[in-house]
Amino acid sequence: MTKETELEARLEQKERFEPPASFIEQANVSDPDIYEEFEENWPDCWERAAELLEWDETHDDVLVDDDEPFYEWFVGGRLNASYNCLDRHLADRGDELAIQWEGELGETREYTYAELHREVNEFAAALRELGVGEDDVVTMYMPMIPELPIAMLACSRIGAPHSVVFAGFSADALATRMNAAESEYLVTCDGYYRRGDALDHLSKANEGVDGVDHDTTTVVVDRLGDDEPHELDDTQRDYAELVESQSGADIDPVSRDAEDMLFLMYTSGTTGKPKGVKHTTGGYLSYVTWTARAVLDVKPDDTYWCAADIGWITGHSYIVYGPLALGTTSVMYEGTPDYPDKDRLWEIVDRYDVTQLYTAPTAIRAFMKWGSDYPAAHDLSSLRLLGTVGEPINPRAWKWYYKHIGDESCPVVDTWWQTETGGMMITTLPAIGDMKPGSAGPPLPGIDARVVDGAGEEVAPGKAGYVTVNRPWPGMLRTLYRNDERFLSEYWEAYSDPDADEWVYFPEDGAKIDDDGYITILGRVDDVINVSGHRLGTMEIESAIVGVEGVAEAAVVGGDHELKGEAVYAYVILEDGYDDDEAMRERIVAGVEESIGPIARPESVVFTPELPKTRSGKIMRRLLEDIANGEELGNTSTLRNPDVVSDIEAKVRGD
């Protein structure tokens, strides 16, 4: 064995990695006593998070729990999020970069804090002139262009909550979300670039607006320029003209109550209807700022890069609000990681001397497949910390990331959290805890996350159970927009005991815990699947498929996928008189793309005359998952129709 392969073998076997001494020396948080301090001093420990912000008025109470589980944080406090992300940095850091943006074609745009502040003020003034008032929900439907965070910050400046809809979602998905939020304003753009091609986005936005059941005003950013001209109708305004017309405007940041809504984010759940997760100004902003500082080690002089999309919660918390509240430089990249070549990310890290990289396991698995020559061709020595989020990371991908991107000298934080939690919940602190590939780590200081059985009792180490969070935290969702009932039933019913005043949050993830308190996340236990780190509801996909003419019934499950983590498997029953041919398959795929978007496209559509059902008529999803994964099937004798299983299996295997 050469020395190198021997070292390689050692790395493969190693299961614990200590934080590098060079990292510990300079870390924002490096004292292990923090866990105990938070424990002894809970909930007042969260003052530490609030103190990272500037408040117009300090809170009277850290936590009010008179009406559990409708918790309130930093009660009586007032602040403005855009002030905290912009104005307060102007004196010392006005000329430092806030956003370092790179387009897919290679063009760049840089915004200093002063420049970002200027444009946010101008757009805030424009929004006001269009009629946007405090508490009006403004929807954004935009790809990764600087105008997206600008619009978000402009909204937060005037106290208008935003609701960002991922640009990859369909027109239908946009309409559903605008209707649900009764949002009368939309900010979108004409198009963007993907793999070098200009994509039309405005037609999709227009089609979405057509499906909105009230009047709307749309602002359109011209991303594509003269190459791809577009037209505006009389409900639409040009972004640049609006900003220009407000040149030099100053808008006083509106002082918001800590509990006022900062934004809404629609996410997938068990039923077909997306859930409007409500986040607040004081608790959310404190929490993401605290976690960005403690876990991602963000410092003002860093060039920090979260390679997620702002259309998801990760981008809200860790591209926009957390990093900008800390006054750092946040990198934004518009395009795909393999355009023009598979080293695009490494080229960006090299060019801007990126200090932290935070990305998803699905991307890491793709990099690993493309091979280590791509990162090896670039100088990545500026990196100090690596992070992952969104789905479980397998130890092999973890080790590849640690070695080939981090050069074995960067801590890797595997951060578990959700749209609902606002920010990170379970992860090692990078200067304190040893890393164990595949395991997220212990709950963060102040977070009481446990692994329990169906009855809520903590399970023995090594046994599978469910994650629960047994104490509130500042970044938690406050409710589902205009649907307190669903908030209670989705998250609190399973494990709480209202009579005993015990309130337990259930995130719907499976997990195991080790002797040392490290938690390994095993994935969702509800009907939500995680495709390339994107959260999708199987019921949403099923209702899209059933909407296709000729489809009688559909069942969708997640099957294992080497790169995507999970992929969409659809089992479809057709109505009499329709053929299970390629044309039908294409119509089904198109139907899903139309009602949700290409991210939900089925990997496989299997036509079957029946679905496996229990005697009480419930579809046996577990069985369909096992079939998709090519696994041994357990006992099928409890089925009403056991014969159908072997038929489906044969079809999947292509017999």
Ligand code: WTA
């Ligand atoms: C999954 C994304 C394992 C989990 C921030 C969760 C993870 C869902 C991890 C939330 C991780 C997120 N390890 N699984 N480090 N992080 N998940 O709302 O199933 O888009 O419930 O938020 O992603 O997805 P969401």
